[in-house]
C-alpha cells in the first residue's frame with residue numbers, strides 16, 4: 259500500500275522524478291543531493307517507514323534485484339560500493355520511506371561515525 263503524502267511513494271509510482279530502474283516491487287532513482295559520484299536510492303514501491311516496518315521477503319528480494327541492476331548500470335561492481343539504510347533519528351533518517359543508499363564511483367573511505 260502506498261502513502262499519498264509520501265514523496266518516495268510518488269517517485270516509486272512514477273508520478274514524479276525519473277526512475278533509472280524498476281521492477282514489480284522496487285524502484286531506483288538518483289539522489290537529489292548526491293554524496294558520492296554515484297548515489298542512487300533503492301526503494302520498495304509499497305510504503306514501509308523503515309527496514310523493520312513489515313517488509314516482506316519478496317519485496318526485499320526485489321530491492322536486492324534493483325541494487326544489482328543499479329550496480330551493473332553504473333558500472334561500480336569492480337571498484338566497489340556501499341549500500342546503507344538510515345533508520346530513525348540517531349541515524350539521521352530524513353525520509354520516512356525505506357530506502358537503501360547505493361554509493362560508489364569513487365573511493366568512499368572508511369565508514370565514519372562521530373565519537374560516542
Ligand code: AMP
Pocket residue numbers: 265275287288289290291292299343344350351352353354
Ligand atoms: P536519509 O537521510 O537516509 O533519510 O536520506 C534521504 C535521502 O533522500 C537524502 O540523501 C536526500 O538527498 C534524498 N532525497 C530527498 N528528497 C529527494 C527527492 N525528491 N528525489 C531524490 N532524492 C531525494
